[in-house]
Amino acid sequence: MKMKFCSECAAPIVRLIPDGDDHLRDVCSQCKTIFYQNPKVIVGTLPIWDDKVMLCKRAIEPRYGYWTLPAGFLELSESTWQGAQRETREEAGATVEEGMLYGVYDLPYISQIYMFYLAEVKDGLHEAGVESLEVDWFERSQIPWHDLAFPVIKTMLERYFLDRDNGTFSTFHETIEFRPRVHYNNESGD
Numbered sequence: 001m002k003m004k005f006c007s008e009c010a011a012p013i014v015r016l017i018p019d020g021d022d023h024l025r026d027v028c029s030q031c032k033t034i035f036y037q038n039p040k041v042i043v044g045t046l047p048i049w050d051d052k053v054m055l056c057k058r059a060i061e062p063r064y065g066y067w068t069l070p071a072g073f074l075e076l077s078e079s080t081w082q083g084a085q086r087e088t089r090e091e092a093g094a095t096v097e098e099g100m101l102y103g104v105y106d107l108p109y110i111s112q113i114y115m116f117y118l119a120e121v122k123d124g125l126h127e128a129g130v131e132s133l134e135v136d137w138f139e140r141s142q143i144p145w146h147d148l149a150f151p152v153i154k155t156m157l158e159r160y161f162l163d164r165d166n167g168t169f170s171t172f173h174e175t176i177e178f179r180p181r182v183h184y185n186n187e188s189g190d
């Protein structure tokens with residue numbers, strides 16, 4: 001998000017490389033406050049119950065109507081596990097009590113980091129939150145592979161079933177180097 005005016009003194013913001021720095025920053029032209037921008041952390045869970053996986057159908061853009069795992073932006077003053085629990089409660093109405101850090105994804109091209117916990121849902125109880133059209137449990141054979149919201153969700157689920165086949169779960173890390181194709185208005189075709 002672009003800032004135009006300083007939140008400290010309301011003077012215009014300029015873009016420059018401060019002394020001793022090596023990145024362009026938003027800097028106040030008057031009070032010289034530097035506004036650093038850093039990657040966003042997205043936390044979530046892969047909720048499990050009775051050999052089934054929980055998925056949520058998105059009630060918001062992007063990817064409205066596609067299936068995803070409960071996840072969202074980490075809040076200030078929150079641990080990643082607390083954030084993952086909160087998102088699971090808000091989006092899926094489900095309580096996860098113990099979780100294992102399972103999947104960590106770096107997406108440097110959009111400056112995001114995903115952290116997913118593998119977590120058991122007590123009694124399998126759930127209820128769709130405001131950001132979900134519906135929430136449901138899926139057997140392996142029922143996973144809507146072609147209607148998943150994001151590549152990272154597909155990768156997570158594939159990894160989970162692979163680990164389940166091998167009978168062992170361990171934390172993994174992946175860097176996704178994907179650059180979406182840029183479309184120009186004067187370009188024809190797809």
Ligand SMILES: [Zn+2]
Nearest residue numbers: 006009028031
């Ligand atoms: Zn200022």
